[in-house]
Amino acid sequence: MVNNLSHYSRNRRRALLRLLLVTAMLILLNYACSQLFYRIDLTEEKRFSLSEPTKELLRNQDDIIYVKIYLSGDLTPNLKQLQQSTVEMLKQFQAYGNENIQYEISNPFDIPDENNLAAYLKELEAQQVFSIPFGISEKEQSSRSFLFPYAVVNYHGKDKTVMLIDQIQPLSPVYDPTVAISLLEYKFSKAIRLLSDDKKPSIAFIAGHDELDTLYVQDIAISLNELYDVYRLDLPNSEYIDTTYNVIVIAKPRSAFSDADKYKIDQYLMYGGNILWLIDPVIADFDSLKRSGEFTSVDYDLRIMDQLIQYGARVNNTIIQDKQCTNIMVPFGNTFQPRPWLYNPIITGFNKQSPIVKNIDAIEGKFMSTVDTLAVPGIKKTILLTTSPASRFLISPTRITYNIVQSQYMPKDEQFNKPNLPVAVLLEGNFTSAFISRKPTAKLLEQQRIGNGVFKEKGETAKMIVIGDGDMIKNYVDQEGKIYPLGANNIEKYIFGNKDFLLNCIEYLSDLSGLMETRAKEVKLRPLNQERVKADRTQWQIINIAVPIFLLYLFSGIYNYIRNRKYNH
Numbered sequence: 001m002v003n004n005l006s007h008y009s010r011n012r013r014r015a016l017l018r019l020l021l022v023t024a025m026l027i028l029l030n031y032a033c034s035q036l037f038y039r040i041d042l043t044e045e046k047r048f049s050l051s052e053p054t055k056e057l058l059r060n061q062d063d064i065i066y067v068k069i070y071l072s073g074d075l076t077p078n079l080k081q082l083q084q085s086t087v088e089m090l091k092q093f094q095a096y097g098n099e100n101i102q103y104e105i106s107n108p109f110d111i112p113d114e115n116n117l118a119a120y121l122k123e124l125e126a127q128q129v130f131s132i133p134f135g136i137s138e139k140e141q142s143s144r145s146f147l148f149p150y151a152v153v154n155y156h157g158k159d160k161t162v163m164l165i166d167q168i169q170p171l172s173p174v175y176d177p178t179v180a181i182s183l184l185e186y187k188f189s190k191a192i193r194l195l196s197d198d199k200k201p202s203i204a205f206i207a208g209h210d211e212l213d214t215l216y217v218q219d220i221a222i223s224l225n226e227l228y229d230v231y232r233l234d235l236p237n238s239e240y241i242d243t244t245y246n247v248i249v250i251a252k253p254r255s256a257f258s259d260a261d262k263y264k265i266d267q268y269l270m271y272g273g274n275i276l277w278l279i280d281p282v283i284a285d286f287d288s289l290k291r292s293g294e295f296t297s298v299d300y301d302l303r304i305m306d307q308l309i310q311y312g313a314r315v316n317n318t319i320i321q322d323k324q325c326t327n328i329m330v331p332f333g334n335t336f337q338p339r340p341w342l343y344n345p346i347i348t349g350f351n352k353q354s355p356i357v358k359n360i361d362a363i364e365g366k367f368m369s370t371v372d373t374l375a376v377p378g379i380k381k382t383i384l385l386t387t388s389p390a391s392r393f394l395i396s397p398t399r400i401t402y403n404i405v406q407s408q409y410m411p412k413d414e415q416f417n418k419p420n421l422p423v424a425v426l427l428e429g430n431f432t433s434a435f436i437s438r439k440p441t442a443k444l445l446e447q448q449r450i451g452n453g454v455f456k457e458k459g460e461t462a463k464m465i466v467i468g469d470g471d472m473i474k475n476y477v478d479q480e481g482k483i484y485p486l487g488a489n490n491i492e493k494y495i496f497g498n499k500d501f502l503l504n505c506i507e508y509l510s511d512l513s514g515l516m517e518t519r520a521k522e523v524k525l526r527p528l529n530q531e532r533v534k535a536d537r538t539q540w541q542i543i544n545i546a547v548p549i550f551l552l553y554l555f556s557g558i559y560n561y562i563r564n565r566k567y568n569h
Contacts, residue, residue: 050092053515054189057196058097065093065101065155065192070129070148071164072107079147082177086151086164089184108148127152128161134171147171153188155195162187166359179359186518193515194227201246201510203228208236208261209253209302212474217251219475219486220499224506235261240452241268246510249276252470254283256303259441260450266307266434267451270459274509276502279315280470281305282396284343284367286328294401310434312376312427313466317396320345320368320423323416324388326492330405338491339405343367346496349386349420355516356426356465356504357384361497364489369393369468370421378429384465385424385501390416424467426508431459465505472498 050058067090071083087103094101108124111117121131131146149165164187165171166180203224205217214221214232224230233241233248241248241264248268257265269275281300288295299317308314322345327338345365350357363385370393373381392415403409433456435442442455476484484490487498508516 050096050185051515051518054093054185054518055096057189057193057515058093058101061097061100061155061192061196063100063156065097065153065195067101067103067151067153067188069103069105069151069164070108070124071150072105073109073147074145075147076173076175078173078175078177079149079171082149082164082180085177085181086184089188093188124148127159132165132171134173151188153191153195155192158195160191160195162191183359186515189515189518200227200229202231202244203506203510204231204233204241204245204248206248206250206253206265207232207234209257210255211253212251212470215477215481215483216474218483220473220502223499223503228506228510235264238264239450240264241273243268243271243273243452245273247274247276247506249278249473249506251278251473252280253302253304254280254300256301260445262304262307263435263442263445263451267453267456269311269431269462269464270433270456271452272460272462274462275464276505276509277308277315277464277466278470278473279304279308279369279466279468280367281315281317281369281468282319282367284319284396284400286343286366289400289402293403294399297396297398297400299396307434308466309374310376310436311431311464312374312379312381313425313464314372314374315466315468316370316372316393318370318393319343319396319398319400320365320370320387320391320393320421321411321416322346322387322392323390323413324348326364326489328405329491342404342411343400345387345391347385347387347423349388351382351384354382354384354426355518356508357501360501360504363472363498363501364487364496365423365469366471367469368423371423371425371466371468373422373425373427376432379431380428382426382428383422383424384426385467386420386422389419391421392416392418393421423469424465426463426465428461428463430461431464433457433459463509465509473502 069083069086071079071086075083083105087105090101090103108117108120111120124130129148129150129152132149134145134147149163149171151162151164153160153162164180164184165175165177166183205211205214205221221230228246231245233245235241236258245268248265250265265275279302281302283298283300284295297319305314321342323340323342324346325340325342326344326346328341328344329336330339343366345368347363347365350360352358368387373383390413392411401409404411433442435455436457439455445451446455473486475486476488476490478484485495485499486502487496488494489496504516
């Protein structure tokens with residue numbers, strides 16, 4: 001009896017000791033985990049991982065960033081997913097921005113009083129938050145409602161509106177939010193950066209070589225003004241290009257560059273400046289056909305190609321024809337009919353690895369030229385845009401005729417044998433001066449106080465984008481002076497993605513913080529295959545009911561078997 005009591009007491013002490021030990025280990029483990037912060041993202045596309053520039057941006061904020069999400073109400077599953085993804089993204093922001101990131105979901109239609117609601121909607125419109133028409137269901141296509149797919153970010157008393165969807169109205173019930181979800185990190189990071197940076201980056205449009213007039217670049221200049229301070233720099237009357245300009249834009253020059261102007265561009269690049277080139281090497285304009293219905297192309301004497309070749313790119317004296325093209329209106333009896341105009345290619349060949357062309361709509365070109373890349377040590381080259389598989393090029397001088405719209409003059413399919421021609425390239429790295437073989441000229445210009453200072457042979461890290469189409473940045477202006485949106489095609493009744501592409505180019509070139517890389521993020525939505533769901537419904541119902549019961553009986557049997565063996569002995 002005494003032995004049994006002693007054995008019982010000893011077991012009890014051991015059990016208490018184990019309990020205390022386990023409790024202490026749990027407390028220590030919990031404390032250690034609270035001191036360490038680590039997230040593991042097991043999704044293939046790293047959906048729940050923020051980029052390093054975004055994390056750094058969030059850590060550096062010193063005040064509350066308040067986000068109000070207006071996408072609310074009776075949403076379709078797809079839009080509900082967009083709302084949930086927005087909330088998940090902000091929760092990720094909280095993980096790195098700590099308590100500085102706060103958010104709420106607000107439905108403007110929750111205001112019951114009509115007068116108050118109308119006043120509130122006007123306030124939202126002043127913040128660039130607009131109601132978007134929205135179909136309720138597939139069966140009720142004519143029945144429409146409105147929603148607000150926006151969020152407003154507030155920081156230091158300033159607001160920035162973020163459009164959550166990726167397309168302009170109206171929205172359909174089957175709207176696919178994949179692209180919109182992919183861009184959430186980029187849009188919110190960009191908004192926070194704009195609100196936290198008091199100084200805008202500077203952009204300069206170069207003038208002095210018959211570049212596009214301000215009227216023809218006004219649409220993109222207006223869009224750029226939101227994010228940048230935009231200037232126009234008369235290069236021949238300037239001694240140098242200040243590197244406070246984050247990017248210079250050379251938009252369709254049509255007269256020759258002097259040695260001094262080439263040197264100013266060269267040294268701006270050597271001192272870390274970035275350049276967007278939009279070059280037409282060949283004189284070819286649709287208006288030239290109005291006189292006789294044809295013309296022969298002539299090369300521009302720009303005297304800039306040798307410089308571009310030194311940097312690693314060459315815009316060839318060619319004109320591209322592409323079967324994937326926009327239409328022009330052609331007289332047919334008493335009416336006009338659309339006919340394909342091979343010289344206006346629709347560019348859809350995007351480099352999917354580059355954030356510059358990620359989620360960009362098709363781009364319309366006009367008398368485009370091919371762009372080659374050349375081997376230059378230390379320069380990374382990335383082809384951004386290519387033509388369709390059914391394209392070819394003509395070498396200038398060549399005859400351009402209006403009759404090509406007629407089927408008998410149209411080139412045969414087998415003649416479109418130059419697929420995927422590059423028309424825009426990105427160059428990055430430490431460029432070598434184009435004047436390295438012309439040092440006496442460079443020294444003479446330096447003595448005349450031309451350029452940014454001491455002649456640099458090897459440049460600091462810089463970027464440039466070379467596009468073989470000067471008209472890509474040109475907005476249409478009618479005879480009454482009305483300016484149309486960049487990329488608008490009145491015949492196709494469509495606005496192509498020219499402006500988005502060029503804005504991305506400038507943002508990439510001026511992006512010192514690296515946030516642009518968040519545009520490359522790709523989120524894959526994996527909806528259920530409804531046909532397989534219907535076909536396998538019974539099978540999965542049986543599995544879901546039978547397997548848990550089977551496992552319950554299995555473990556119960558094993559437990560009883562072990563117990564019987566233990567106590568039978």
